[in-house]
Amino acid sequence: MLQWTFLLLTNKLHVVLWLNDNNGAVLALLTLIYVLTTFLIFYANLSSVKEMQKSREEENRPYIVVYLRYLNNGGVEFVVKNIGKTLAKNISITSNPDIDYPKERPLSKSNLLNNTISNMAPDFEYSGLLEKVWDLKDKEGNFPTYAITVFYIDTKEKGYKEEYVLDFNVNVDLKNPVQRDIHDLVQDFSGYRQDNLKSMKELNRRIQDLSHEIKTEKNQEK
Structure with missing residues (x-):
């Protein structure tokens, strides 16, 4: 037991003597550990600050949507x-393909899509009437799909790009099934009415021709 105690005291003494002899190296090692720990803490705090700054910028940026x-x-x-919550500047909007509605004044030729919008305040909007939904169908009965791209900057000149797809084939079935059915009936009735008018005109013409022939025959008999 005494032998083990003596060995333990001897080892501790050796450690103390080694520390005394290598005091500079120990301090250097502890300093290095302190510096590394401080750097890791600083890096973690810096990452947190950047995330907070990014979140703040996202919350306070302009956000242009098209729908x-x-x-x-x-x-x-x-x-x-x-x-968004801040002013948007230099807004540029493009569509692929061009929006050729309304037919009298196509949106693709309007200032909204042809010129740069100087600025848009938060919660401000521009809108343009296209057509009645059922008038957007092509000859095959399909509705158009448009790919919209929007470019703009904020007050700090930071640029943004948004992309949207406006697909009438999806929205029409969900939004306006009743109106489309009624319109189809109206279209059918209009076609029937036009055909009926043509038939009536042809019938009147034949009656007039027959009346003329009868009068001619009577005159000849006299």
Whole structure:
């Protein structure tokens, strides 16, 4: 027992003597550990600050969205709106393919899609009426799909790009099935009416020709 105690005291003494002899090296090692620990803490704090700054920027940035708004009368509007919290500047909007509605004044030729919008305040919107939903069908009965791209900057000149797909084939079935059916009936009735008018005109012409022939025969008999 005494031997083990003596050995333990001897080892401790050796450690103390080694520390005294290598005091500079020990301090250097402890300093290095302290510096590394401080750097890791600083890096972790810096990452947290960057995440907080990014979240704050996302919360306070402009955000331009493009969507379709369906009206109760069957019409559909093309809407551009800033749903962000700050001013958006130099907004540029492109569509592929071009939006050729309304037919009298196509949206693709309007200032909204041809020119740069200087600025849009938060919650501000531009909208343009396209057509009645059922008038957007092509000859095959399909509705158009548009790929919309929006470029803009914020007040700090940071740029943003948003991309949207406006697919009428999906939205029409969900939003306006009743109006489409009624319109189809109206179209059928209009076609029937036009055909009926043509038939009536032809019948009147034949009656007039027959009446003329009868008068001619009577005159000849006299």
